[in-house]
Amino acid sequence: MKITILPLTESERKALSFGFRNGESHCFRMRCRAVLLKSEGLSSVRVGEQTEMTAQSVNGWVKRFIEDGVQGLHTRPGQGRKPIMDCSDEEAVRKAIESDRQSVRAAKEAWQQSSGKEASELTFRRFLSALAQDIDV
Numbered sequence: 001m002k003i004t005i006l007p008l009t010e011s012e013r014k015a016l017s018f019g020f021r022n023g024e025s026h027c028f029r030m031r032c033r034a035v036l037l038k039s040e041g042l043s044s045v046r047v048g049e050q051t052e053m054t055a056q057s058v059n060g061w062v063k064r065f066i067e068d069g070v071q072g073l074h075t076r077p078g079q080g081r082k083p084i085m086d087c088s089d090e091e092a093v094r095k096a097i098e099s100d101r102q103s104v105r106a107a108k109e110a111w112q113q114s115s116g117k118e119a120s121e122l123t124f125r126r127f128l129s130a131l132a133q134d135i136d137v
Helices: 010-022 026-039 044-051 055-073 087-099 104-115 121-136
Strands: none
Touching: 010 026, 010 055, 026 044, 026 055, 044 055, 087 104, 087 121, 104 121
16 A cells, blocks of 8 residues: 655645644644644554544545645534524523423423424523523623
8 A cells, every 4th residue: 555645835834733733623633633644654544543533534634635725624614513402492492481480391392392393301401501691691
């Protein structure tokens, strides 16, 4: 198996090193590290072992780096799981709680019927907690 060494300019190496040390998310830091390790001649399998990625993921991130530079290593907007409950549910949740203050389960059922959405009791409690924190501020 032939290992391809990724050539980097000095400015790219500095940008990747900065991203690896100071990136805002763990994912971004590991992507920067993966590209740096590939530039040192490591195989995608070895890089994957060090960054907890598959070899295919490593190759995908290297390809994105080649196409878009360091900015290509950031997570694109709209990626990831969408929230079940958001600010548009706030009023309906408030009404459900006001109708039955003693039972979170009953309030969750009322919200589910009015909104047509489904959420676990834990998700509903977390949303209530976030609402309470917003009120306290």
